[in-house]
Amino acid sequence: MISTNMQEQVKNSSIIRAMFEEGKRLAKIYGAENVYDFSLGNPSVEPPEEVRKAIIEIVNQENAISIHGYMNNSGYEDVRTAIAASINNKFGTDFTHNNIVMTVGAAGGLNVIFKTLLNPQDEVIVFAPFFGEYRSYVKNYEGKLIVVAPNIVDFQPNLAEFKAKITPKTKAVIINSPNNPTGVIYSEETITKLSEILREKQKEFGTEIYIISDEPYRELAYEQAEVPYLTKYYDNTIVGYSFSKSLSLPGERIGYLVIPDQATDHEDIIAAANIATRILGFVNAPSLFQRVIAKCLDAKVDLETYNRNRELLYNELSTYGYGCIKPEGAFYLFVKTPIEDDIEFCNLAKKKNILVVPGTAFSCPGYMRIAYCVAYETIKKSLPGFKALIDEVK
Numbered sequence: 001m002i003s004t005n006m007q008e009q010v011k012n013s014s015i016i017r018a019m020f021e022e023g024k025r026l027a028k029i030y031g032a033e034n035v036y037d038f039s040l041g042n043p044s045v046e047p048p049e050e051v052r053k054a055i056i057e058i059v060n061q062e063n064a065i066s067i068h069g070y071m072n073n074s075g076y077e078d079v080r081t082a083i084a085a086s087i088n089n090k091f092g093t094d095f096t097h098n099n100i101v102m103t104v105g106a107a108g109g110l111n112v113i114f115k116t117l118l119n120p121q122d123e124v125i126v127f128a129p130f131f132g133e134y135r136s137y138v139k140n141y142e143g144k145l146i147v148v149a150p151n152i153v154d155f156q157p158n159l160a161e162f163k164a165k166i167t168p169k170t171k172a173v174i175i176n177s178p179n180n181p182t183g184v185i186y187s188e189e190t191i192t193k194l195s196e197i198l199r200e201k202q203k204e205f206g207t208e209i210y211i212i213s214d215e216p217y218r219e220l221a222y223e224q225a226e227v228p229y230l231t232k233y234y235d236n237t238i239v240g241y242s243f244s245k246s247l248s249l250p251g252e253r254i255g256y257l258v259i260p261d262q263a264t265d266h267e268d269i270i271a272a273a274n275i276a277t278r279i280l281g282f283v284n285a286p287s288l289f290q291r292v293i294a295k296c297l298d299a300k301v302d303l304e305t306y307n308r309n310r311e312l313l314y315n316e317l318s319t320y321g322y323g324c325i326k327p328e329g330a331f332y333l334f335v336k337t338p339i340e341d342d343i344e345f346c347n348l349a350k351k352k353n354i355l356v357v358p359g360t361a362f363s364c365p366g367y368m369r370i371a372y373c374v375a376y377e378t379i380k381k382s383l384p385g386f387k388a389l390i391d392e393v394k
Ligand code: PLP
Pocket: 041, 104, 105, 106, 107, 108, 131, 176, 180, 214, 216, 242, 243, 244, 250, 254, 255
């Protein structure tokens, strides 16, 4: 019999993944072109040409043993040096390869850092709405997820509630900006105030509270919107980055952690993260793709494709009467469901072959997430369905 822990996980398996499977089922019945699957954040824009070139160059030039072998659990030193230089160049920081640990995507990085930091019953604060997988990642290490209720005015974090929820057991705070599911970028003002609160609370309780900045969408910011680099605002910041969305490589599982020298106990954290990478069974991040991304650190996916989708969907849905705020980043639109029961509304949408994820999955009932990383045509063809849906329930 499977463990009690996993029995629970199987029972509450991801709504998003279930939707994805439902999309495939509907596509078989109605034809893929007649199913509007907005469930999964799977990039729809090709990886930049540099990625293909880098793969070819690497496999043609290097001997296979050196491409595919084991290396230090933190990753290749030259790759980490290149990443540190690239971050320093962009944000005026002063990292070296020592501050970088290569990870198996952002998900791998979050698991490594929670394994590194959490004792049972340690509290991790998160701002709703949030990426639902955080629940499992924190639970994996017997941590306790503490949810700050959504601020539905502009989806910036509710800082008064945040402050009230910090306790001597608070070990970490997850920040995800640009945000999944809202597309909101946390403003510099928010980050400054949040950092001040944390400094104050660290002093009050004599504890260390780490910000874990989960940044898979950093590069997906529209109209040159600024995404503050958090290590510059708060010393105890650890950044989790991923190339899944920025280079459209989610299946390749490649990312990194930044553990700055300014963070308290940084040497221990770096040593522990290295070991956590090994003993969680990742051993190291994929070797070929470490080499690939090192050659693509300045490459970008075509943001304009997502931007066109954003404009079309936001403008049309607003015109039909849906309430949503315009996302500044990522590729999600978070929309108030015209009826209170978001799960019911998403079921109604499914009847029109529109697959969207209820806000409940992100701890924000009464909303739905539309992942617009799909073909422009898919959005266009889905629009009459969205209009009919709101007209029917009004
Ligand atoms: N964090 C957030 C907020 C995400 O949206 C995702 C994926 O969608 C992840 C982490 C996991 O990313 P990765 O594929 O790099 O593990």
